[in-house]
Amino acid sequence: MRTIRAFTVAAAIVAALPSMAAAQAGRQFTDAWFWGVKAGGLTIGDSLRTSQAGVAGIEWLITRHYGGLYVSGGEAFFNRQTFTFRDPNALADSGFRAINLKNMRKFDVAAMGFPGDHLRWHPYVGVGFSYEQIASASPQAPFGNADQVAYADSVIAQHKVSFAPLFMGGAQYRMQRASVFGQISFSPMHSDFLLMNGRGYNIEYEVGLRYNVGTSIDRKP
Numbered sequence: 316m317r318t319i320r321a322f323t324v325a326a327a328i329v330a331a332l333p334s335m336a337a338a339q340a341g342r343q344f345t346d347a348w349f350w351g352v353k354a355g356g357l358t359i360g361d362s363l364r365t366s367q368a369g370v371a372g373i374e375w376l377i378t379r380h381y382g383g384l385y386v387s388g389g390e391a392f393f394n395r396q397t398f399t400f401r402d403p404n405a406l407a408d409s410g411f412r413a414i415n416l417k418n419m420r421k422f423d424v425a426a427m428g429f430p431g432d433h434l435r436w437h438p439y440v441g442v443g444f445s446y447e448q449i450a451s452a453s454p455q456a457p458f459g460n461a462d463q464v465a466y467a468d469s470v471i472a473q474h475k476v477s478f479a480p481l482f483m484g485g486a487q488y489r490m491q492r493a494s495v496f497g498q499i500s501f502s503p504m505h506s507d508f509l510l511m512n513g514r515g516y517n518i519e520y521e522v523g524l525r526y527n528v529g530t531s532i533d534r535k536p
Contacts, residue, residue, distance in 0.1 A: 349376040353523030357391045368393035383427040391419045399470045402463050418450035441483040445502045449475040477508040494525045
């Protein structure tokens with residue numbers, strides 16, 4: 316009887332090995348819905364120097380076999396200055412006024428492509444757009460009159476927001492409970508955006524974790 320029981324247990328273990336291995340490999344990448352958290356940096360350069368701003372955010376990734384949809388929201392943390400005319404309507408006042416900038420909120424949407432078939436590593440590329448908004452912008456004194464205050468406020472209101480193309484590339488590695496990823500995105504900057512840095516573009520690099528929360532398609536029983 317003990318021999319029969321041993322053979323029975325051994326047979327059950329052998330039969331369960333494929334499903335156990337599949338569980339260890341983690342959920343499938345294709346036709347999945349991922350929620351993710353990320354952190355990284357934003358390279359902000361001008362004609363004299365390059366500085367780094369910390370970045371943190373959350374994201375959603377919906378995958379199909381060769382394509383998908385990417386949605387991300389985050390914030391870059393920095394303190395910088397930009398300059399505008401002090402009073403463009405007064406010929407006697409040709410100086411510049413400093414505007415203090417603090418942090419930038421971002422909302423990204425991209426159509427994704429997943430080249431090739433891979434077991435754990437999943438490279439990807441994306442093309443979309445980025446909505447960028449300066450979180451806080453305040454002009455520095457002194458103000459000679461109310462017109463100067465109004466002009467500084469109008470510059471901030473008109474140029475604190477930007478829509479720009481977004482290009483990204485990265486790779487995701489699938490584990491049992493989560494996937495780790497790293498990616499780089501490139502976004503040109505409009506010349507009238509308050510954060511315009513003299514080079515016309517920003518580069519963002521990020522790493523993070525994505526969790527597979529289920530299938531992205533309805534499966535019929």
